[in-house]
Amino acid sequence: KQTIDQIAAGEVVERPASVIKELTENAIDAGATAVTIEIRDGGTTFMRITDNGAGIPADQVKKAFLRHATSKIRKAEDLVNIASLGFRGEALSSISAVAQVECITKTPEALTGIRYCIEGGVEKEYEEIGAPGGTTFIIRNLFFNTPARAKFLKAPVTEGNHVSSFVEELALSHPEISFKFIQNGQNKLYTSGNGNLKEIVYQIFGRDLTRELVAVDARTELMHVHGFIGNPNVARGNRTFENYFINGRYVKNKVIAKAIEDAYHGFLMQHKYPFTLLYLDIVSEKVDVNVHPQKLEVRISDQEGVYHQLCLTIQNALMNRER
Ligand code: ADP
Ligand code: MG
Known part of the structure; x- marks a missing residue:
């Protein structure tokens, strides 16, 4: 099972920027109005994505990390759709198969949040904790257990540039969402999320x-x-x-x-x-x-x-x- 997840991960997770892409898409799907993206060493050792979206209900947290490819194939035409959409529904399982993942999440209704840690597909911790509404993912040491894949990572500066360009595209695509990007402890980008395009261009390009x-x-x-x-x-x-x-x-x-x-x-x-x-x-x-x-x-x-x-x-x- 772990091997299959690692193979599937190859389709979804190529580099830190692809992890950021999947996790920010999830944040947007969850209705977030503010998303903070923080990386160190180009994202290779540390990535943190925090959103103020809907959160994951406690009883759904573990399930969210399971592959659900088969549950999506109901009729023949779904096969065609799956082929064209790629590996949808596999982001969390794929990422957690090849990295050390910590997820802290809370829905608005819940009194407490959940902290769930999973490393290389192996569950490490699951506990109730106090948390703000929304979801935080921390991804450490991408490809720590797949050295063959780690070899294909470029220098941290290059990987960081990929993430940075992606975050700019993201901010330009969603003027109504506030984005913050922090790289090696420095604030690199901030958009207010007020929908004003000209202001966003100013915030991104100067x-x-x-x-x-x-x-x-x-x-x-x-x-x-x-x-x-x-x-x-x-x-x-x-x-x-x-x-x-x-x-x-x-x-x-x-x-x-x-x-x-x-x-x-x-x-x-x-x-x-x-x-x-x-x-x-x-x-x-x-x-x-x-x-x-x-x-x-x-x-x-x-x-x-x-x-x-x-x-x-x-x-x-x-x-x-x-x-
Ligand atoms: P998909 O997005 O295709 O459903 P993922 O593996 O990316 O598959 O995510 C699995 C599930 O985890 C999502 O369907 C969603 O229910 C939940 N989830 C993931 N990230 C978030 C988030 N930031 N906020 C709320 N729910 C999330
Ligand atoms: Mg997703």
């Missing part, structure tokens, strides 16, 4: 950029585009500041990148890339979102239409901006 932002908002039958684009004066040397979401998902997409860059053509020097934070909501018939455990793909079927509308919208915004 004030220089914020002053230069141009608002964008255009709607057609094909899609709604809104967000902010950077003034050409504050262009960057690489594409990492081209942020965009397609139907709520933070992705990279060649068609979108080309539309952005072509729109800026003539406004920018060569080899310079703009800052963008764009939310594209494309009618569902025109996109195909494929979710695998480790990669996210969005295929746009009406590439021409999306390209032209986005290009035009950005060009209009650039030409009409206040100088």
Whole structure:
């Protein structure tokens, strides 16, 4: 059983950033309005995710760490769904199979919370304790019992950068949730969760950029585009500041990148890339979102239409901006 969990873990848990992804998704699913993420050594030795969500009822805590793949296969079409969704329902079991996990959780109704420790799939402690409403997961020594996998971890700085980029995406995806990110004891990111996008850009990327932002908002039958684009004066040397979401998902997409860059053509020097934070909501018939455990793909079927509308919208915004 432990071996099977360790194998399953390979699909879900590749590196600290994938643990952070799974656990923050759970926090959001639990209705959290504030999430704190803390890591040390790039997350390899220590990760702590605290949320103020619904908590796990005492009698459900141990069950939450069991694999429930089979319970999800009821009919033939579920098999197809499971294949496309990857290993859903396996995050906690997978993570606890390859790390030392401590979970402290309390529902609003419960008088006391539960502290549950499980290491390499082996239960260590289960006790009632005082706790605030919500859930905290502490993950220590990722891959402590699977040295073959530990070898594939990069240097702590690199792993930390993966976590850090993921937390930025997360904060941009959920302006209504307050995120705090602490790395090696230092506060790295804080968003207030008040839903104000411009303020979040300022909180994440700094004030220089914020002053230069141009608002964008255009709607057609094909899609709604809104967000902010950077003034050409504050262009960057690489594409990492081209942020965009397609139907709520933070992705990279060649068609979108080309539309952005072509729109800026003539406004920018060569080899310079703009800052963008764009939310594209494309009618569902025109996109195909494929979710695998480790990669996210969005295929746009009406590439021409999306390209032209986005290009035009950005060009209009650039030409009409206040100088
Ligand atoms: P899934 O999210 O696909 O259900 P997971 O293994 O990620 O599977 O989590 C198992 C279960 O544990 C969840 O369905 C949920 O009931 C519970 N859970 C996990 N994390 C939290 C959290 N932060 N707050 C409340 N419940 C949680
Ligand atoms: Mg989950």
